[in-house]
Amino acid sequence: MSVLIVGSTALDSIKTPKGENPRLLGGSASHASVAASFFGPVNLIGVVGDDFPKRYLQLYKRHRINLDGLQILPGKTFHWSGEYEANMNNRRTLATELGVFETFSPELPEGCRTAPYVLLANIAPALQHHVLDQMRRPKFVVADTMDLWLNIALDDLIRLLKRLDGFVLNDSEARQLTGEDNLLAALKKVHRLGPRYVVIKLGSHGSVLSIPEGLFLCPAYPLRSVVDPTGAGDSFVGGMMGCLAASRGPVEKHLRRAMLYGSVVASFCCEGFGLQRTAKLTRAEIETRYSELREMVRV
């Protein structure tokens, strides 16, 4: 089955201790869509300017990502530039130029409105609502977010949480949203806001899934070298949703395996700038690393 992914489609200029790369393909929807594409059909909903490099459109197409929902508007593509500290965990934003994103309103082509799996990747909660408004009875809806929306659009986000099956956020966002330092206490409060499935991402320490029946501690694949962690969280949730959409039967039956696949795709993402490593990835490489990761957590 197909997955619909809405989020940012951007050009990222990224500086890390390992180097500097201008105008890489980036954005939450780009990372999530390429990650999901290894498992099955993807519909991308986003916007780019008329400066958007053709080679990036070709990159989407090479991954058989349906671009009917990608608007190409006169103006500049959303541009983010940031710099990572030596530990690769802390980053600071150097510049954000919204460009065509400033007035973006996601309009879903008719063929996209029946996608059973919906990933509302990181983007303003109002736009996530607007996408959901256009969907026809999706089977499984997951949203991601970022600290910015907790700061400036908390009410929209709180309303969104009641419309989701699953919600994905990182540990510092969970602390900010709930006021709880303790992971279990934070999970409990997020559940109360609506979602049945809550995933807290812990960076290089993996992630934790909470469902009413219990927890799943999902590992991260240990890496020898991290080149650029940008998009790792988007790749994780994109890979997870792609894997779920490709699996038959109830979501709960496949969620643990899907998260492990998400971890694997995210690990490749960190091994190159932007999407450089992920774009060269093969399904065979994913399967090899998936088997390795499974063996690393076998008791």
Place this chain on the structure above:
Amino acid sequence: MSVLIVGSTALDSIKTPKGENPRLLGGSASHASVAASFFGPVNLIGVVGDDFPKRYLQLYKRHRINLDGLQILPGKTFHWSGEYEANMNNRRTLATELGVFETFSPELPEGCRTAPYVLLANIAPALQHHVLDQMRRPKFVVADTMDLWLNIALDDLIRLLKRLDGFVLNDSEARQLTGEDNLLAALKKVHRLGPRYVVIKLGSHGSVLSIPEGLFLCPAYPLRSVVDPTGAGDSFVGGMMGCLAASRGPVEKHLRRAMLYGSVVASFCCEGFGLQRTAKLTRAEIETRYSELREMVRV
């Protein structure tokens, strides 16, 4: 089979955001021995002063810990006092009074020298050497350490590593010992120093076992509330060694399960000051939490 444990036997005065407790039973050998005692026979090697409370000797005895190797000398018991910050990760030492530990030389009773499993819990590497010198062909020798010995007794520690099967240290100690920030790079360098089995402890993120055949990512049991993390690392390695000593056949076959049991005992340790929670623990409680933790990592 029995496990021999040498390390510090101390009185700990601990202050955390949850409260303050003076003169608790503490020390690496105390925590490790009580943790190991839930799985089988333990021989404790250590020293205390004549001020050591009788109730703490009774606590050891209630856990059927053999005290033939515990010296009781005129003078004061080793006393450590420390304070934890709000996040419970950073702690600072307020005072260290060595007392009878200053001149301690571990002498092994004849009956202890043939113990097949040996845990050299955190103590000066010279004393760890001295214990090993007295052992008769142990089957499996593991050592733990702390940053202090990396600072003031590095040569002794490096020599010790060549005499071990397994070495346990935390992530910051691994960085200090190897100069490597990356976990895999650090593990590789520690292996080169001697031990076939290396475990790096990651606090609330669990631990990683490295053997030549690959990695095992061992989870920590998620806790609702951490009262006092003192001794959690010692409880982990004590529980692991106790479980290994109680299992038949090659160590490698049981190591993953043993580490999981170590994690479980360590989690109880964090739920009370000093050994207060661990001392009340039952094997049934351990088994319940072990089953829960296994289920949390099942894919």
